[in-house]
Amino acid sequence: MEFDTLIHNAVLLTCNPAFEIIPGGWLGVRGGRIAAMGHESENGRRPAARETLDACGGIVMPGLINTHGHLPMTLFRGLADDLPLEVWLADHIFPAERAVLHPESIRWATLLACAEMALSGTTTCCDGYFHETAVAEAVHASGLRAVLGQGVIDQPAPGVPDPTHNIATARDFCRNWRARGGTIRPSVFCHSPYACCRETLVSSKRLCDEFGLLFQIHAAETRWENEHIRKLQGMSPIRLLDRAGVLDEHTLLAHGVWVDDEDIAIIAARRAKISHNPESNMKLASGVAPVTRMLAAGITVGLGTDGCASNNDLDLFAAMDTAAKLHKVMNHDPTVLPAETVIRMATIDGARALGLAGEIGSLETGKQADLIILETRVPHLTPLHHPASAIVYAAKGSDVRTVMVGGRFLVRNREVLSVDVPDVMDHVQRISQALIAELRRKV
Ligand SMILES: [Zn+2]
Numbered sequence: 162m163e164f165d166t167l168i169h170n171a172v173l174l175t176c177n178p179a180f181e182i183i184p185g186g187w188l189g190v191r192g193g194r195i196a197a198m199g200h201e202s203e204n205g206r207r208p209a210a211r212e213t214l215d216a217c218g219g220i221v222m223p224g225l226i227n228t229h230g231h232l233p234m235t236l237f238r239g240l241a242d243d244l245p246l247e248v249w250l251a252d253h254i255f256p257a258e259r260a261v262l263h264p265e266s267i268r269w270a271t272l273l274a275c276a277e278m279a280l281s282g283t284t285t286c287c288d289g290y291f292h293e294t295a296v297a298e299a300v301h302a303s304g305l306r307a308v309l310g311q312g313v314i315d316q317p318a319p320g321v322p323d324p325t326h327n328i329a330t331a332r333d334f335c336r337n338w339r340a341r342g343g344t345i346r347p348s349v350f351c352h353s354p355y356a357c358c359r360e361t362l363v364s365s366k367r368l369c370d371e372f373g374l375l376f377q378i379h380a381a382e383t384r385w386e387n388e389h390i391r392k393l394q395g396m397s398p399i400r401l402l403d404r405a406g407v408l409d410e411h412t413l414l415a416h417g418v419w420v421d422d423e424d425i426a427i428i429a430a431r432r433a434k435i436s437h438n439p440e441s442n443m444k445l446a447s448g449v450a451p452v453t454r455m456l457a458a459g460i461t462v463g464l465g466t467d468g469c470a471s472n473n474d475l476d477l478f479a480a481m482d483t484a485a486k487l488h489k490v491m492n493h494d495p496t497v498l499p500a501e502t503v504i505r506m507a508t509i510d511g512a513r514a515l516g517l518a519g520e521i522g523s524l525e526t527g528k529q530a531d532l533i534i535l536e537t538r539v540p541h542l543t544p545l546h547h548p549a550s551a552i553v554y555a556a557k558g559s560d561v562r563t564v565m566v567g568g569r570f571l572v573r574n575r576e577v578l579s580v581d582v583p584d585v586m587d588h589v590q591r592i593s594q595a596l597i598a599e600l601r602r603k604v
Contacts, residue, residue: 224284281558289350
């Protein structure tokens with residue numbers, strides 16, 4: 162039976178358990194899934210397909226998986242930098258959010274994020290924000306795959322002015338998007354152990370369990386959070402979450418910077434997952450998550466960018482490069498976090514962190530055809546001794562030429578097919594100008 166699409170003349174970087182790399186390979190897609198893979202035969206004959214795409218010797222790999230972010234925060238890219246986290250949040254981000262966040266602005270900002278992610282090889286993202294229905298509509302329109310969490314916090318928030326309605330709002334969101342199925346999976350995103358009381362945490366987790374969804378939360382991100390919770394509760398943020406009963410294999414902890422050995426043992430025992438966001442943690446000077454110790458303890462660690470206001474881009478190639486180097490210098494050991502480990506974090510381990518490893522994260526027969534094609538005939542990727550090394554230490558998001566999600570092309574030859582990118586940029590530019598005017602008016 163012929164394939165819908167055949168990609169040939171490719172270096173297949175599979176991210177399968179053996180981390181197999183197939184030079185001179187082909188990959189066939191049928192019904193949105195990877196139907197078969199193989200080596201180019203010597204006689205040049207190829208399997209039949211309705212459409213054939215020459216990868217021109219480039220790398221074909223699983224689409225990258227961004228395990229943590231706040232997509233609409235593209236609106237605040239570069240608005241306020243080089244500030245301590247508390248000042249940055251209280252004096253800049255929260256006022257900006259109050260001034261400009263409504264479903265329409267969130268829709269445009271999310272479309273911008275999706276275009277940026279698609280153009281830099283991300284095919285699945287995990288988000289937590291407010292007005293999440295608007296986020297979900299935009300991500301759905303872009304064709305990206307996503308786990309999207311309605312934000313829950315014990316204070317008035319965009320779209321949820323009365324925090325006593327936060328769980329009901331999350332419930333409506335989860336019910337609606339679960340019923341729709343497809344590439345969007347709903348989730349609940351509790352802001353943090355300091356901004357959500359025990360009752361909020363427990364109700365949110367219960368809601369996730371009821372629907373079989375991922376529970377997300379920022380945890381142990383900053384020194385301030387660690388000290389604040391220890392002072393108030395007499396225990397670490399991780400222990401507090403464990404006592405509340407919200408840590409299990411369907412829990413994703415964003416950051417985990419301020420964790421000690423006991424916290425790491427708890428996370429490992431509960432099989433909770435970590436989203437590591439090195440660039441955000443570095444930019445806000447939050448600290449360095451002990452990723453090597455987490456991996457040694459058997460914890461699944463995915464990679465994330467965090468929101469655009471604290472990074473300031475959504476390029477996971479940059480995050481891979483940074484992660485690999487950050488932990489080498491922290492540990493004074495160039496052998497830690499080798500390229501292969503970092504690529505796993507950005508692909509199959511990211512999929513595990515989101516509970517989607519059966520469907521995405523590697524090029525394996527039967528999985529969703531979520532893949533990217535990198536052009537390697539460029540000076541900075543020549544010669545191509547080791548594809549994994551090239552991806553982590555030399556490649557950039559802009560080397561991604563083609564992106565497919567569920568067998569559908571979202572990007573071809575660096576053109577986003579699902580989003581009118583110039584129009585989206587114009588809208589976001591206009592919204593950001595209105596934001597600046599509004600913030601000036603209030604000063
Ligand atoms: Zn975050």
